[in-house]
Amino acid sequence: MKFPEYRARRTRRTPTLRNMVRETRLAVDDLIYPLFCVEGEDVCNPISSMPGVCQLSIDRLVTEAREVWNLGIPAVILFGIPDHKDAEGSAGTKENGIIPRAVRAVKQAVPELIVITDVCLCEYTDHGHCGVIRGEEVVNDPTLELLCMQAVAHARAGADIVAPSDMMDGRVAAIRRALDTDGFDGVPIMSYAVKYASAFYGPFREAAESAPRFGDRRSYQMDPANRREALREAQLDVNENADFLIVKPAMAYLDILRDLRERYDLPLAAYNVSGEFAMLKAAGRQGWIEHDRVMLELLTGMKRAGADLIISYHAKEAARLLTQA
Numbered sequence: 001m002k003f004p005e006y007r008a009r010r011t012r013r014t015p016t017l018r019n020m021v022r023e024t025r026l027a028v029d030d031l032i033y034p035l036f037c038v039e040g041e042d043v044c045n046p047i048s049s050m051p052g053v054c055q056l057s058i059d060r061l062v063t064e065a066r067e068v069w070n071l072g073i074p075a076v077i078l079f080g081i082p083d084h085k086d087a088e089g090s091a092g093t094k095e096n097g098i099i100p101r102a103v104r105a106v107k108q109a110v111p112e113l114i115v116i117t118d119v120c121l122c123e124y125t126d127h128g129h130c131g132v133i134r135g136e137e138v139v140n141d142p143t144l145e146l147l148c149m150q151a152v153a154h155a156r157a158g159a160d161i162v163a164p165s166d167m168m169d170g171r172v173a174a175i176r177r178a179l180d181t182d183g184f185d186g187v188p189i190m191s192y193a194v195k196y197a198s199a200f201y202g203p204f205r206e207a208a209e210s211a212p213r214f215g216d217r218r219s220y221q222m223d224p225a226n227r228r229e230a231l232r233e234a235q236l237d238v239n240e241n242a243d244f245l246i247v248k249p250a251m252a253y254l255d256i257l258r259d260l261r262e263r264y265d266l267p268l269a270a271y272n273v274s275g276e277f278a279m280l281k282a283a284g285r286q287g288w289i290e291h292d293r294v295m296l297e298l299l300t301g302m303k304r305a306g307a308d309l310i311i312s313y314h315a316k317e318a319a320r321l322l323t324q325a
């Protein structure tokens with residue numbers, strides 16, 4: 001291949017040609033939309049740092065789920081914010097907690113929509129950490145039992161997939177065992193296999209009211225500088241029979257997505273997190289960048305890096321653009 005016999009521009013001449021040689025296609029089926037659920041009725045509390053995103057009561061969540069399904073988006077991931085938080089996050093393990101009730105309502109209204117539930121204690125603990133604490137330490141093994149109870153409660157309510165995001169060691173195996181024992185061997189685990197201790201989660205913590213009251217999450221979430229460690233984390237979850245792997249955040253970790261894509265054949269999801277969403281919204285509002293084009297470019301980049309699925313607060317607006325184009 002050599003100029004002038006080869007000319008790379010030949011296949012870029014017309015829109016149809018460009019379309020024919022396009023290598024990556026973002027599709028509505030790739031998207032998963034996150035939703036935040038609170039107690040009450042007819043509640044829609046806007047999240048100031050996430051324009052267009054609200055905490056919703058179950059009735060409003062159901063309306064939103066219908067809209068999501070009608071846009072062609074195949075799945076939602078639910079986060080619950082209980083009225084009452086305590087040290088053990090006991091609101092998260094209740095059979096009749098906010099998430100089990102939300103799951104039942106959504107599955108009843110939109111049975112085909114895939115409902116994924118986030119399994120983690122941070123939305124339910126008064127200290128805001130993802131596990132049980134002893135002094136100021138987040139203790140691993142006692143947390144596993146609570147995560148298992150939470151996952152089983154979600155499955156009993158009809159969750160299609162559970163997604164542990166706590167980053168405790170051994171939780172995929174523990175949750176798999178608990179689900180199987182309870183008769184839920186058909187419920188897949190979408191593991192936040194590689195989750196970094198990221199500053200990009202800021203707006204989410206406003207939405208989920210889950211900012212840690214002391215310290216930070218660096219003793220359980222990963223150091224952003226580490227790549228080989230990501231492979232070890234992923235390998236552990238593969239060994240523990242995870243059904244999907246998540247890399248989180250997405251934008252600053254495309255190399256990790258690529259690494260996992262090359263090494264594992266499990267379905268791979270990128271989590272396009274709250275801070276990534278907020279940055280784009282802010283710059284778009286200032287008129288500094290073209291919001292919609294940058295959004296599709298970023299989502300396409302995640303797919304090109306190796307993601308099969310993208311969890312994104314942009315899912316609805318991306319779906320609208322993709323179907324009208």
Ligand code: PBG
Nearest residue numbers: 120122165200201204273274275
């Ligand atoms: C809970 C959880 C977090 C996110 C998803 N699940 C926050 C955290 O670890 O603090 C972040 C998602 C986002 O920023 O959009 N463990």
